Amino acid sequence: MFELARLKETRPTRAQIEVAEWGGVVLLERVPAREQLELIAMFDDGDDSVSQTRGVASIVELLTRCVVNDKGERVFGTDAGRDYLERESLGILSKVGDAAMRLHDLGTVEQEPVTEKKSD
Secondary structure (H helix, E strand, O other), rough: OOOOOHHHHHHHHHOEEEEEEEEEEEEOOOHHHHHHHHHHHHHHOHHHHHHHHHHHHHHHHHHHEEEEEOOOEEOOHHHHHHHHHHOOOHHHHHHHHHHHHOOOOOOOOOOOOOOOOOOO
């Protein structure tokens, strides 16, 4: 039988990643579905000419929304936080971004985000 408690065990809404450059463990929290749709739209803007710039901006937006402290408050959820992420190294953004994208079932930074396509 389907049970919410079992679902919460198998599909947690939080994940941790070790980021030594940020002082240790970083906590990620899955954002609501509505925000996930907004993020998917940012990743899939259809303009390949600006895809790398758009990709970095999308990762910054994802991390702005899902990196939280122990109380569930967004660590980078301010203009100063977003500014910090925009100046972070690509390696760190990629590492934390990959973990955040896996938490949201969006693929990884290195591959295209997972989007549903209708078949004919």
